Amino acid sequence: MFENLSDKLQRVFKNLRGEGKLTSENMDVALREIRVALLEADVHFKVVKQFIESVRTQAMGEEVLTALSPTQQVVKIVKEELVKILGTSHVRLRTASEPPTVVMIVGLQGSGKTTSTGKLAKLLSKEGFRPLLVSVDVYRPAARKQLSVLAHSIGIPIYEGPAEDAAQPVALARGARREAHQAGRDLILVDTAGRLHIDEELMRELGELKTLLNPSEILFVADAMTGQDAVKSADEFHKQLGITGVILTKMDGDARGGAALSIRQVTGQPLKYVGVGEKVDALEAFHPERVASRILGMGDVLSFIEKVESAIDRQDAEKMQRKLIENDFTLEDFRDQLKQVRKLGSLESLLGMMPQVGILKDLKNVKTDEKELTRVVAIIDSMTASERDNHMIINGARRRRIAKGSGTTVQDVNQLLKQYTQARKMMKSFTGGLPGHLGKRLSKMKLPSLENLLRG
Amino acid sequence: MSLLDRLKAGIQKTRAGLVSSIEDVISGRKEIDAELLDELEYSLITADIGVRTAADILESIRQRVDRHLVGDASEIRALIRQHLLDVLQASDQPPRRAAEPPTVIMVVGVNGAGKTTTVGKLAYRLRDQGHGVLLCAADTFRAAAIEQLEVWAERNSVDIIRQKSGADPSAVVFDSLQAARARRADYVLVDTAGRLHTKDNLMAELEKMRRTAARVVPDAPHEVLLVLDATTGQNGLEQARRFTESSGVTGIVLTKLDGTAKGGVVVAITRELGLPIRYIGVGEQIDDLLPFEPEKFIESLFEN
Numbered sequence: 001m002f003e004n005l006s007d008k009l010q011r012v013f014k015n016l017r018g019e020g021k022l023t024s025e026n027m028d029v030a031l032r033e034i035r036v037a038l039l040e041a042d043v044h045f046k047v048v049k050q051f052i053e054s055v056r057t058q059a060m061g062e063e064v065l066t067a068l069s070p071t072q073q074v075v076k077i078v079k080e081e082l083v084k085i086l087g088t089s090h091v092r093l094r095t096a097s098e099p100p101t102v103v104m105i106v107g108l109q110g111s112g113k114t115t116s117t118g119k120l121a122k123l124l125s126k127e128g129f130r131p132l133l134v135s136v137d138v139y140r141p142a143a144r145k146q147l148s149v150l151a152h153s154i155g156i157p158i159y160e161g162p163a164e165d166a167a168q169p170v171a172l173a174r175g176a177r178r179e180a181h182q183a184g185r186d187l188i189l190v191d192t193a194g195r196l197h198i199d200e201e202l203m204r205e206l207g208e209l210k211t212l213l214n215p216s217e218i219l220f221v222a223d224a225m226t227g228q229d230a231v232k233s234a235d236e237f238h239k240q241l242g243i244t245g246v247i248l249t250k251m252d253g254d255a256r257g258g259a260a261l262s263i264r265q266v267t268g269q270p271l272k273y274v275g276v277g278e279k280v281d282a283l284e285a286f287h288p289e290r291v292a293s294r295i296l297g298m299g300d301v302l303s304f305i306e307k308v309e310s311a312i313d314r315q316d317a318e319k320m321q322r323k324l325i326e327n328d329f330t331l332e333d334f335r336d337q338l339k340q341v342r343k344l345g346s347l348e349s350l351l352g353m354m355p356q357v358g359i360l361k362d363l364k365n366v367k368t369d370e371k372e373l374t375r376v377v378a379i380i381d382s383m384t385a386s387e388r389d390n391h392m393i394i395n396g397a398r399r400r401r402i403a404k405g406s407g408t409t410v411q412d413v414n415q416l417l418k419q420y421t422q423a424r425k426m427m428k429s430f431t432g433g434l435p436g437h438l439g440k441r442l443s444k445m446k447l448p449s450l451e452n453l454l455r456g
Numbered sequence: 457m458s459l460l461d462r463l464k465a466g467i468q469k470t471r472a473g474l475v476s477s478i479e480d481v482i483s484g485r486k487e488i489d490a491e492l493l494d495e496l497e498y499s500l501i502t503a504d505i506g507v508r509t510a511a512d513i514l515e516s517i518r519q520r521v522d523r524h525l526v527g528d529a530s531e532i533r534a535l536i537r538q539h540l541l542d543v544l545q546a547s548d549q550p551p552r553r554a555a556e557p558p559t560v561i562m563v564v565g566v567n568g569a570g571k572t573t574t575v576g577k578l579a580y581r582l583r584d585q586g587h588g589v590l591l592c593a594a595d596t597f598r599a600a601a602i603e604q605l606e607v608w609a610e611r612n613s614v615d616i617i618r619q620k621s622g623a624d625p626s627a628v629v630f631d632s633l634q635a636a637r638a639r640r641a642d643y644v645l646v647d648t649a650g651r652l653h654t655k656d657n658l659m660a661e662l663e664k665m666r667r668t669a670a671r672v673v674p675d676a677p678h679e680v681l682l683v684l685d686a687t688t689g690q691n692g693l694e695q696a697r698r699f700t701e702s703s704g705v706t707g708i709v710l711t712k713l714d715g716t717a718k719g720g721v722v723v724a725i726t727r728e729l730g731l732p733i734r735y736i737g738v739g740e741q742i743d744d745l746l747p748f749e750p751e752k753f754i755e756s757l758f759e760n
Contacts (some may be wrong), residue, residue: 036507039501039507040506040690041690042504042689042690042691044502045501045502065553088629108566108687108712108715109568109712110568110569110570110685110712111568112567112568115567139740140604141603141604141607141608142600142601142603142604142606143600145600145603145604146598146599146600146601146604147599147619148598148599148600148719149599151600165524171611194715195717196712196715196716197716198715198716205595207562222689223685223687225566225685225688225689225691225692225695226688226689227504227687227689227690227692227717227720227721228501228503228504228689228717228718229504229687229716229717230504230687230689231717232714232716232717233483233687233715241746250567250568250652252565252652252654252655253652253653254652254653254691255689255691256690256691258689259689278567278597306747333469347593358599432528437457438617
């Protein structure tokens with residue numbers, strides 16, 4: 001894909017080490033690379049221009065810190081500047097002084113409004129709100145049905161309205177407000193139809209809804225993959241409606257999300273949430289640091305750490321460690337461990353989150369064999385409980401049965417058993433030589449936190 | 457309205473953007489200088505053509521200027537037009553059709569690109585041409601996606617094969633193709649779930665659907681159309697690359713061209729991957745899907 005900005009700057013500054021200052025000549029070359037990186041990330045042309053100018057002013061004449069290479073220094077300046085523009089981290093939802101608080105979700109077609117509405121309802125209900133959903137998208141076929149299916153799946157009430165209102169956005173909105181009052185809901189999330197910012201009639205409809213509902217928040221949903229047009233649509237929505245925040249969707253792909261910078265710059269409104277997956281809980285608070293790293297193509301270590309921590313149960317990990325030390329590590333434990341690794345997602349996507357600098361750079365060329373993992377899990381799944389508990393009983397006949405059951409060959413089963421016994425043996429040599437009480441003490445030691453391990 | 461008029465009307469805004477800015481740049485100036493080239497770069501990049509492709513185009517112009525082949529700023533328009541046309545025509549090729557019906561067309565893309573709407577409009581086109589069409593609701597994942605396609609089936613009065621939400625999409629493909637053979641349908645349009653191209657398991661699911669289709673109808677799917685939202689930026693290229701790898705994309709449908717987005721990334725896509733653009737979506741009406749014709753497309757872009 002794109003060459004990393006750090007790599008490019010590394011080349012630019014190859015000969016700079018030793019010189020005392022960032023000069024206008026070497027900065028010019030560096031700024032050109034930064035410009036290309038930002039344009040490739042879909043930041044708008046004019047926003048890039050402004051940005052480059054402010055970085056130039058910042059960087060010019062600054063002493064090269066001894067601790068940092070010129071590359072690191074420039075990246076640091078660029079990143080700090082990006083974070084500054086992207087805004088402070090999570091800005092809380094504005095609420096009405098008198099409930100219910102109304103939040104309108106607006107945006108272009110296909111940006112992810114309905115999905116985001118469902119996710120936001122789930123997130124806010126966890127924060128203690130009692131949301132009521134309503135879809136006023138009377139245009140797209142089955143759009144209201146879509147929100148209704150989502151609402152049922154997350155167990156949050158939705159106002160469906162009488163059949164005669166099925167084509168009346170304003171009537172639906174009014175009904176929802178009445179319903180919220182009666183049912184004591186303190187938050188109404190209004191999913192609106194996707195529309196082009198140049199569609200006067202539909203933009204007028206949004207204005208009417210705004211007047212009627214007096215929303216505390218109007219959240220503009222923007223697709224992270226949006227290109228240069230992001231400034232136009234965001235600007236137009238903001239001018240006509242006065243948006244109060246942005247939800248950036250589809251950030252689980254590999255788009256660099258430069259649109260975030262453009263939208264922020266042109267509307268001045270904060271980015272509030274980021275959509276990171278297809279599941280209903282895949283909506284996160286916005287972190288400017290992360291998006292800045294991403295725009296620069298520098299990986300996202302924090303997201304990686306969070307992902308590891310959320311997927312791996314600490315208690316399980318400690319239990320596993322004890323088992324390893326007491327040499328009580330069965331095939332079943334082996335499988336559980338593999339499954340935990342898989343929960344993190346594909347190995348390649350994990351590697352993609354790592355910053356691609358230094359030693360880690362070569363990691364991106366590692367071909368990870370996902371199928372191998374699946375095969376091993378299938379083989380262990382095909383064993384009986386007693387076989388998993390004690391691999392010694394697995395004789396030729398059992399091996400044939402296991403191979404058949406898992407769709408593999410006897411050779412595959414043999415290989416797995418060999419790897420497993422080798423691993424056990426290796427662990428034994430680590431702990432077995434220790435006097436009994438020391439081994440036991442080791443097993444009670446606390447695991448260093450994953451975060452420290454990764455940072456270390 | 458004639459086809460050309462509708463095409464023009466639909467991409468009026470696109471035109472207004474790209475053309476007017478190029479016209480602005482060119483009008484009232486005779487000399488070609490660095491400033492002019494900078495402004496041209498602005499027009500190309502803000503059309504999402506991409507910083508590399510824009511640089512290539514400008515480089516070829518710069519070379520001609522240096523060799524004194526272009527003396528007048530007004531010639532630049534013709535040059536850019538020719539360059540874009542060359543790129544788009546290079547990948548033009550006729551669509552594949554089955555020797556013996558049904559022809560199977562699979563529609564793929566990221567979430568929210570407009571796949572279901574495209575399937576609905578394409579069904580209308582094919583019906584209008586007198587073909588028997590059958591829709592296959594293989595998006596069993598997104599809430600109410602099947603219902604959305606059912607509405608389109610009703611509007612077009614064509615058959616739809618569906619299963620329960622959450623069913624294996626390959627199973628729906630299998631059923632649909634069998635039904636299409638039994639009912640002697642000419643075309644099967646397979647609506648798939650939106651997926652990000654970075655999700656390996658979901659991309660593998662597309663491969664499986666392809667294999668399943670080929671088991672029922674030899675050579676199926678005959679066409680795999682990647683639906684691309686015109687607002688998409690440089691990520692569009694990566695999308696096209698990954699979808700082509702896993703599902704063998706044979707053409708592009710560029711949607712939402714009725715907005716202000718210019719969809720310039722398709723130039724980079726056709727240039728790098730040689731994929732033809734089959735249709736463009738220019739509105740929300742059932743007949744707002746038009747065949748893409750490189751010459752007419754660029755003609756409309758540069759017409760006054």
